[in-house]
Amino acid sequence: MSTDNIEKLYQNYGILAEAKDKITEHEKEYLEILAAVKGSDKEKRLASQFIAKFFNSFPNLTEQAIEAQFDLCEDDDVAIRKQAIKDLPTMCKNNKEHTNRIADILAQLLQSEDSTEINVVNNSLLAILKTDPKGTLVGLFSQIQQSTDSEVPNEIVRERCIKFLASKVKQLGRDIIDKECEDLIVSEGKKILQDSVAEELEHVMDLLMWSKLGKTPAGRKELTQLIAALAFTPGDWHPEDPEYVDRLLQCTQHALPLFTAQVDSTQFVNIFCENVLPKWDDITEQAGASDVKLELLKTFAEITEHCGELENTQDKIKTVYDVLMKYLPEAPIENEEENAKKTEESEEKPAEETKSSAPTPSLQFSHVECALFALHSLCRKAPEALGADADRLKALRLRLQYTARLTQGYIKKLKEVTQDKKNENSEENKLKIAALKTTSNINTLIRDIFRTPPSFKSKVQLSFQTKKAEKEITASSDQPSKDTSGSKRHRPITFDNGSQNESPEKRARSGDRNLKMYTPPSGKYSSRLNNAGGRFSGPNSGRGRGGYGRRDFRNSGGQYRRRNNY
Numbered sequence: 001m002s003t004d005n006i007e008k009l010y011q012n013y014g015i016l017a018e019a020k021d022k023i024t025e026h027e028k029e030y031l032e033i034l035a036a037v038k039g040s041d042k043e044k045r046l047a048s049q050f051i052a053k054f055f056n057s058f059p060n061l062t063e064q065a066i067e068a069q070f071d072l073c074e075d076d077d078v079a080i081r082k083q084a085i086k087d088l089p090t091m092c093k094n095n096k097e098h099t100n101r102i103a104d105i106l107a108q109l110l111q112s113e114d115s116t117e118i119n120v121v122n123n124s125l126l127a128i129l130k131t132d133p134k135g136t137l138v139g140l141f142s143q144i145q146q147s148t149d150s151e152v153p154n155e156i157v158r159e160r161c162i163k164f165l166a167s168k169v170k171q172l173g174r175d176i177i178d179k180e181c182e183d184l185i186v187s188e189g190k191k192i193l194q195d196s197v198a199e200e201l202e203h204v205m206d207l208l209m210w211s212k213l214g215k216t217p218a219g220r221k222e223l224t225q226l227i228a229a230l231a232f233t234p235g236d237w238h239p240e241d242p243e244y245v246d247r248l249l250q251c252t253q254h255a256l257p258l259f260t261a262q263v264d265s266t267q268f269v270n271i272f273c274e275n276v277l278p279k280w281d282d283i284t285e286q287a288g289a290s291d292v293k294l295e296l297l298k299t300f301a302e303i304t305e306h307c308g309e310l311e312n313t314q315d316k317i318k319t320v321y322d323v324l325m326k327y328l329p330e331a332p333i334e335n336e337e338e339n340a341k342k343t344e345e346s347e348e349k350p351a352e353e354t355k356s357s358a359p360t361p362s363l364q365f366s367h368v369e370c371a372l373f374a375l376h377s378l379c380r381k382a383p384e385a386l387g388a389d390a391d392r393l394k395a396l397r398l399r400l401q402y403t404a405r406l407t408q409g410y411i412k413k414l415k416e417v418t419q420d421k422k423n424e425n426s427e428e429n430k431l432k433i434a435a436l437k438t439t440s441n442i443n444t445l446i447r448d449i450f451r452t453p454p455s456f457k458s459k460v461q462l463s464f465q466t467k468k469a470e471k472e473i474t475a476s477s478d479q480p481s482k483d484t485s486g487s488k489r490h491r492p493i494t495f496d497n498g499s500q501n502e503s504p505e506k507r508a509r510s511g512d513r514n515l516k517m518y519t520p521p522s523g524k525y526s527s528r529l530n531n532a533g534g535r536f537s538g539p540n541s542g543r544g545r546g547g548y549g550r551r552d553f554r555n556s557g558g559q560y561r562r563r564n565n566y
Contacts, residue, residue, distance in 0.1 A: 009036055009046050016054050023057045030058050034068045044080045048072050052087035056094050066091065066098065070105060082120045085109060089127040092135075099132040103139025110160040118160075126168055133172070133181045140165060141188040148195060159200055162192065166203035170210045186211050193226050198250055201230075205254050217262035224263060227255045232271045239282040245292060248276070252299050264308030269378075272300045273316040277323050297323075297370035301462055304377035313382040320378060321392065324371035327364050331402035363406050366464075369438045372445045373462060380456045387453050400446045407439040407446075414439065437463035 012029040019026050036047035055065050072084035092098040109121045129136040140161050147158040189208045196204055213219035231251030238244045259265045379386050387393050414436040441460045448455050
């Protein structure tokens with residue numbers, strides 16, 4: 001390090017600071033400061049501060065000054081880079097024509113692997129966003145687009161820019177983000193949404209929901225259409241490919257909060273009924289992953305709540321019916337020969353062994369709740385559709401009657417265990433309360449189908465939808481069960497007169513005893529997108545998954561600076 005060079009820098013600083021109105025006469029001193037970016041580490045740090053401080057005073061040297069500061073932003077020493085990045089906002093504080101260029105460079109610097117450097121970049125971006133929001137947004141959106149369209153896409157820059165925008169724009173609020181900026185956010189945000197990946201979708205949606213687009217029914221409807229286009233491409237659906245399923249699932253879950261009485265979910269219901277459910281058996285489960293079919297059923301059940309008018313409603317109801325029947329257990333067939341055989345076996349075995357050998361039916365209650373709820377919701381659109389085919393209705397009622405016996409047995413056991421006040425706040429008890437809600441919902445929905453003709457007036461809240469539901473169940477779990485239709489007693493559901501007169505022993509064989517405690521499934525999809533690790537891109541994106549490293553950026557020879565025409 002040359003002490004003379006350091007001293008010379010301080011002398012030049014003093015001359016410029018004291019020159020005041022005559023500072024333009026000292027261009028030579030400022031040029032010497034610019035040249036110091038090639039000097040020692042200390043010279044570089046001083047040069048960064050002095051270049052920024054006197055930047056406004058030498059308009060003829062603007063380009064040289066910006067290039068010199070960018071050289072420091074590429075330095076091998078992280079301390080020098082951080083100093084240069086910290087000083088960048090000063091250079092566009094009173095020169096807004098440079099904001100979008102500096103924002104573009106700061107955006108590229110977000111690819112750093114040093115967390116402290118990224119914090120400095122974020123702080124500098126926030127500083128110029130406050131002083132010139134439109135210029136900063138133009139620079140950031142430009143870099144997002146270039147990071148996507150370049151021959152070697154830079155995913156890191158794109159994702160971090162989107163994350164920055166989603167968090168900081170809302171933080172600054174409409175005092176700084178005016179109508180012109182909001183219009184820019186909406187137009188550019190919609191472009192980004194059409195080519196989002198899983199990690200970005202949540203941030204883009206947060207940004208657009210904050211904007212005016214999320215404040216009106218028309219805007220929300222437009223958002224649902226954009227998400228639907230990203231979720232599903234007609235003619236390009238491969239249920240055997242987990243990535244396709246994951247894309248549809250996550251996009252639909254992000255559309256769910258948008259649906260209201262004014263914004264219907266019909267487009268998504270059509271996607272499920274026409275493409276997903278008919279190929280239900282083709283959907284494959286990944287080893288070690290959560291039950292994706294259950295999560296699809298949960299999501300489908302939720303979107304049916306806000307479904308509008310459907311075309312070919314009866315066909316869609318039949319499709320849901322077929323999926324439901326896959327999860328409803330078949331009622332056991334009793335005949336004299338089987339009864340005789342069971343009697344002989346019971347005489348040869350000890351009584352205790354015979355009791356324990358009774359088969360325990362396997363019933364996926366969560367799957368049944370969702371599929372039955374979806375069927376119930378769609379049947380409100382065409383109440384006569386389910387009864388149009390007497391044989392299909394009879395087959396459904398047979399299985400539902402048997403399912404009702406099983407659920408009533410579970411409900412009885414669950415009420416007993418959840419009344420224990422000592423463990424009412426335990427995780428295990430919360431799971432049992434959720435299971436109680438699930439089985440109670442199933443019984444309520446079944447009763448509507450057993451009315452003559454079938455009725456679909458009961459309203460239930462899906463057991464997994466909100467924490468509010470869990471609190472309501474906790475408060476009422478020790479109260480007598482009430483039928484939503486007005487009946488005070490929990491009546492068993494029967495199919496015909498013969499089944500009404502079944503003996504207790506026969507009902508026991510049907511599953512009222514030896515029941516294992518039901519635990520609602522949980523897994524990676526339970527917390528929606530936040531914990532999902534899947535990635536997907538839009539149907540026409542075709543962009544890669546590469547990215548630049550720090551060395552690629554530093555050794556680019558300055559090419560990145562001249563990609564834009566500012």
